[in-house]
Amino acid sequence: MKYNMKYKAIPKETIGRLFTYFRALVCLSREGNKTVSSYKLAEICQLNPSIIRKDFSYFGELGKRGVGYNVESLLLMIRSELKLDPAIKIAVVGIGNIGKALLAYSGFKPDGFRIVAAFDSHPKKIGKKVGGLTVENASKLEKRVKTLGIQMGILAVPESAAPQVVLSLAKGGVKAILSFAPCQLTTPKDMNVICVDLSMEMARLLYYSMGQKLHKARARKS
């Protein structure tokens, strides 16, 4: 056989950086840039230019020598690669502080992800408008999730309410959940749950923003 196909896995670090590139490219596009070089992008993202070229090379020969990369093509590629497609329908359950923050953000930035429904069980919240969506009654969760064809749920409810919500979502056909409730949910099989401990995530960000030179090297007995 003449054509010898090589299969090459995409490093997960590459996937991680795709998010960073996307953010930078959205800005570049807004500022009217048609093309960008790996050097320019490297400066913005604080990375080495060659890793950017290597990263993009996993997805084809996207650049033009002597010119650079087309900003819009890159955005298109990353959008499809990261499933930033607005076609993926997401519901938020629990319209407390976190729920509201997410809804507000989702409305502003259609680039990232799209929330199409909001639920809460508190009578005072039901019917109210938040971030362009009307809060629906959580008791109708299963039915609404089915009719709307929702694929993912974001849990921002108190711990006590979480198991019930997970069950309703599962019955409604949802296969992935991102939960802000303290972990250890009894997860139905074939349901993919990621638990986020907001305080840990904050601690993580804070740690990196402290710029700890202390952690570069450390003594150890021989």
Add this chain to the structure above:
Amino acid sequence: MKYNMKYKAIPKETIGRLFTYFRALVCLSREGNKTVSSYKLAEICQLNPSIIRKDFSYFGELGKRGVGYNVESLLLMIRSELKLDPAIKIAVVGIGNIGKALLAYSGFKPDGFRIVAAFDSHPKKIGKKVGGLTVENASKLEKRVKTLGIQMGILAVPESAAPQVVLSLAKGGVKAILSFAPCQLTTPKDMNVICVDLSMEMARLLYYSMGQKLHKARARKS
């Protein structure tokens, strides 16, 4: 010389996992566990036991052979390593949805990080209690930051207000900022700023909770 010291850098991946361990260990401690083996911890964190042992070994010989690791000692070690010390004083500026969510979380979980002051410029918000703190007038930011000895600021204000707040914080002696405002802040020298695009962070979490088997391998022309 008899004692030959070896210096070994701590991988940044190790630091990243420390947050994961911490979260698991807090749970284990609450459930009354005195010790934990690398095997048990590996199961909880979905990791290989040997990497856990290697990770901990960077910080000394913390375990007992045949027994395991002492949960409290590990917590103590990680807490100091990650500067989860409540001594680090943090102020939140901007008491919108994100600000409120952070304050609420900080109050519930003193494990992670400690927010000691909240500021906003809106008259309706000033004086109100949120998550145990009274919202103060943002015009007094510089002075209050100085007197309280605040080391870090979390920006959760609209883009337009951000530059002014950064300036006030800098004048007050703050050296690190975590910003939720859209990036490109004119950062004063020796000020460490991390910009968080909430929608990107969400997209990242969503991506991983989708369980994308698609991304494991990919064809490329030879």
Add this chain to the structure above:
DNA sequence: ATGTGTGAAGAGCTTCACAGCC
């Protein structure tokens, strides 16, 4: 028997350096 600590092997990722194209 149980479970740590760690050198050595292995896997994976990044950087270099340069051929090739605009």
Add this chain to the structure above:
DNA sequence: GGCTGTGAAGCTCTTCACACAT
């Protein structure tokens, strides 16, 4: 000259496997 694409080298992190401690 400017810039990409990519083998090869270099580096870092992970896994293995087993000596050693309780």
